[in-house]
Amino acid sequence: MEPTRENEPRGDAGRPDPDGEALVDALARSAFVVMGVLNRIGAQYDLSLTQLRVLGILRDRRVRMTDLANFLGLDKSTMSGLVDRAERRGLLERGRNPTDGRAVDVYMTAAGLELAQQAHGEVRRALASATGRLGKQERHRLTQLLEHMLGPADVQEPVGKPS
Amino acid sequence: MEPTRENEPRGDAGRPDPDGEALVDALARSAFVVMGVLNRIGAQYDLSLTQLRVLGILRDRRVRMTDLANFLGLDKSTMSGLVDRAERRGLLERGRNPTDGRAVDVYMTAAGLELAQQAHGEVRRALASATGRLGKQERHRLTQLLEHMLGPADVQEPVGKPS
DNA sequence: GCGGCATGGTTTGTAGTACGAATCAAACTC
DNA sequence: GAGTTTGATTCGTACTACAAACCATGCCGC
Numbered sequence: 025m026e027p028t029r030e031n032e033p034r035g036d037a038g039r040p041d042p043d044g045e046a047l048v049d050a051l052a053r054s055a056f057v058v059m060g061v062l063n064r065i066g067a068q069y070d071l072s073l074t075q076l077r078v079l080g081i082l083r084d085r086r087v088r089m090t091d092l093a094n095f096l097g098l099d100k101s102t103m104s105g106l107v108d109r110a111e112r113r114g115l116l117e118r119g120r121n122p123t124d125g126r127a128v129d130v131y132m133t134a135a136g137l138e139l140a141q142q143a144h145g146e147v148r149r150a151l152a153s154a155t156g157r158l159g160k161q162e163r164h165r166l167t168q169l170l171e172h173m174l175g176p177a178d179v180q181e182p183v184g185k186p187s
Numbered sequence: 188m189e190p191t192r193e194n195e196p197r198g199d200a201g202r203p204d205p206d207g208e209a210l211v212d213a214l215a216r217s218a219f220v221v222m223g224v225l226n227r228i229g230a231q232y233d234l235s236l237t238q239l240r241v242l243g244i245l246r247d248r249r250v251r252m253t254d255l256a257n258f259l260g261l262d263k264s265t266m267s268g269l270v271d272r273a274e275r276r277g278l279l280e281r282g283r284n285p286t287d288g289r290a291v292d293v294y295m296t297a298a299g300l301e302l303a304q305q306a307h308g309e310v311r312r313a314l315a316s317a318t319g320r321l322g323k324q325e326r327h328r329l330t331q332l333l334e335h336m337l338g339p340a341d342v343q344e345p346v347g348k349p350s
Numbered sequence: 351g352c353g354g355c356a357t358g359g360t361t362t363g364t365a366g367t368a369c370g371a372a373t374c375a376a377a378c379t380c
Numbered sequence: 381g382a383g384t385t386t387g388a389t390t391c392g393t394a395c396t397a398c399a400a401a402c403c404a405t406g407c408c409g410c
Contacts (some may be wrong), residue, residue: 047326048314050333055221056240057337058214060260072366072397077219090387097223102368104389109366126376126387151211154336163210166332170213173320173329174220235368235395253358265397267360272395289358289405 061150069143074098078106079115079132079140086131088121115139224313232306237261241269242278242295242303249294251284278302 059073066076077096081087087095093103107130110116115136121127132140155163222236229239240259244250250258256266270293273279278299284290295303318326 044315044318044326047318047330048311050330051217051221051314053337054214054333055218058218059222099369148211151214155207155210157336162332163207167210167213169325169329170217173317174216262398
């Protein structure tokens with residue numbers, strides 16, 4: 025993920041937007057809360073946040089190392105180390121790619137799948153103490169607004185990055 | 188925790204709550220997007236995410252090391268190292284606490300304040316590419332819902348943690 | 351006032367994470 | 381077949397995170 029310097033104001037950026045600033049703050053706070061939960065639950069399983077993400081991605085698919093690294097925005101050497109440690113734990117395995125002899129596929133073991141599912145359930149329960157403050161219709165509305173703001177889930181275009 | 192289509196059985200309610208699960212997934216995706224932005228902009232300034240948070244907290248106040256560590260959920264030795272590196276960069280300074288000879292206060296330098304303000308502005312602009320997908324009223328509503336869910340900003344009670 | 355205990359912070363050791371450069375094997379192109 | 385590109389690993393380095401040990405300061409009971 026290359027750092028960029030994007031200082032040009034957006035077309036509407038010159039106008040004061042109190043809701044925009046409050047929204048950014050609320051999104052940041054929400055992000056830290058979610059990360060806090062993920063870090064705490066990850067620690068229970070002796071897993072880092074990034075390891076949790078890896079396990080989450082691989083729960084239902086087999087992925088190439090390169091694609092995994094790109095999806096997570098990590099250097100391939102970092103990806104290699106993460107998979108090393110997960111493999112050592114018996115959570116992941118590496119395999120040959122059927123179409124490219126250079127490529128390495130990564131997939132879950134049964135033990136890894138079980139741990140990922142347990143951790144996922146605990147993350148949901150932990151976050152329910154916050155989402156439970158909202159009523160049912162509010163939760164529905166919040167979900168809609170977030171999904172609208174985030175765009176399609178399968179598009180991994182970094183936010184705020186010039187293209 | 189990347190969103191998937193799998194529906195896992197819930198241990199607590201027993202009742203399916205599609206909006207609850209979708210909301211957790213949306214919150215997780217939102218969190219990764221925000222973290223991605225913070226990491227990218229932090230890298231521009233050669234700062235880690237945690238360093239950015241520290242600078243954000245200290246922009247308008249002078250804080251004890253212990254309080255800073257507690258606020259961030261970090262070990263005091265970690266806090267010490269983070270402040271070491273920021274001090275070495277000329278962004279922060281340590282000072283004596285007027286009421287407790289053991290305590291060390293941390294505060295911003297002018298250079299640190301300038302950097303923090305620049306970085307903050309860039310984070311806001313970067314996130315505007317996502318929040319700009321919403322209309323004005325939608326942004327207002329999203330802010331309200333997030334703040335309602337998160338509770339008061341000054342309470343640092345960890346979400347989902349048994350007490 | 352003093353000893354014991356607690357607190358605040360630093361230092362040391364360790365492991366994981368992150369990136370960049372170097373390296374090697376496989377694939378692609380001409 | 382040679383040159384280039386790609387995929388992944390290894391190595392070196394710095395940062396982050398925690399735990400244990402240590403030292404200085406503060407608190408409290410006697």
